[in-house]
Amino acid sequence: DWLLGQDGALDILSLGSAVDWSHGGRLGNWLTVNGRPPHELDLNAGEAYRLRLMNVSNARSFEIDPNSFDAKILAFDGQATPQAQVLGYSPMILGSAQRVDLLVQPRSGGSFSINELSNGQTYPMVNFKVVGNKEPVAPAIALKPNDLPEPDIENATTFKLHMTGGAMGRIGETTYNGEVMSGDDFVNFKQFWALNGVANLPEEPFFRAERNESVIIEVFNDTSFLHAMHVHGHHFRIIERIGVSIDEGQPWKDTFLIGARQTTRIAFVADNPGKWLFHCHMLEHAAAGMTTWFDVK
Ligand SMILES: [Cu+2]
Structure with missing residues (x-):
């Protein structure tokens, strides 16, 4: 999805546009x-x-x-x-x-x-x-699913994530690099989004989990935009989507879309030790604050 100028070349002058970063990200025209x-x-x-x-x-x-x-x-x-x-x-x-x-x-x-x-x-x-004109022969084709551990929903620990910021949204008190931002800070630091009141990577993780602990992340998108939230190191099942009429079932995924004012609950077994990013995969949003991390011991 490339943004080309009148001359047909990549429009590089508009890279980093604060309008893009605070709206739906940089969209192209080709x-x-x-x-x-x-x-x-x-x-x-x-x-x-x-x-x-x-x-x-x-x-x-x-x-x-x-x-x-x-x-x-x-x-x-x-x-x-x-x-x-x-x-x-x-x-x-x-x-x-x-x-x-x-x-x-x-x-x-x-x-x-x-x-x-x-x-x-x-x-x-x-x-x-x-x-050609051959008739299909292969009757039943499927892939072999991976043997992923099912989260124990009853006994899972829930961690809540409040998404704020962006144009036409409110951001509330927001910390960036350990300091509360005010006035022109948002524009000067180009931080327009926050997860639980923190723009970009916090010192402390969003949550810590014991290895093989079942976790639920409950995400509330309190912004005016769609986001593509991506979990590193794990696949999850979407167990609930509030404000959505489509039934997508519960396939394993590592990225989910969440619309404005929607709440989505995902569940997985934290079976992969390490420090993992959890962020919006619209890259301008990630750069402008929509990035956090969790720690699996
Ligand atoms: Cu986003």
């Missing part, structure tokens, strides 16, 4: 897939393909509809689903850092595109031309 503008790839009819979609843009969320080309979900964020499954809703929003693996078994004559559908527009990012 999309590429595998480093190329919209192009065509050949697929053989009858073969099974696994398409791994990774949103590696710094801030843009993509809306795609796997059902529009009969794709099934094989994995979210690198974790296989138990079966290849039809997505029960559309479109799917793929936020920064999110991945989805799709199973496609094209039929003769079934050429299709993967479209970006945001804002009611249809923008073909990549076109697939189906060649």
Whole structure:
């Protein structure tokens, strides 16, 4: 998701724009897939393909509809689903850092595109031309799920995270590098967001967990923007989303989208010792304060 100037070159003068950092992040005006503008790839009819979609843009969320080309979900964020499954809703929003693996078994004559559908527009990012006329043979394709430990929800420890800041939001008392910010500090330090009242990495972790402890993180997005919250070192299940009508089930993920004023509860077993980041993966938000960490002993 590149921002190009009138001359077609990367617009570098606008890098670091405080407006971008305090709003939805730096959004571009030119999309590429595998480093190329919209192009065509050949697929053989009858073969099974696994398409791994990774949103590696710094801030843009993509809306795609796997059902529009009969794709099934094989994995979210690198974790296989138990079966290849039809997505029960559309479109799917793929936020920064999110991945989805799709199973496609094209039929003769079934050429299709993967479209970006945001804002009611249809923008073909990549076109697939189906060649040949073989019938699909592979009956039931699925990946083998990893054996991840199930969190013990009943006995889990809950840690609450309050997200504040950004344009059209309130931030309250906010600490940065151990000092309470005031006046022009927010602009001078370019810190516009806070997690539990702290902009960027605090000295003390957001929480400490014993190894193999089940934890629940309850996140309240008290801002006016969508965020793509990413946990390092662990995959989690979303156990509750308040203010959301879509039922996504509870697949393992390492990044979840949370809309304005929504609350999301995620659960996982802290089985990976170390110091781990927990941050918004819209990179301008992360740089501008939306970053914290937790410690697994
Ligand atoms: Cu964000």
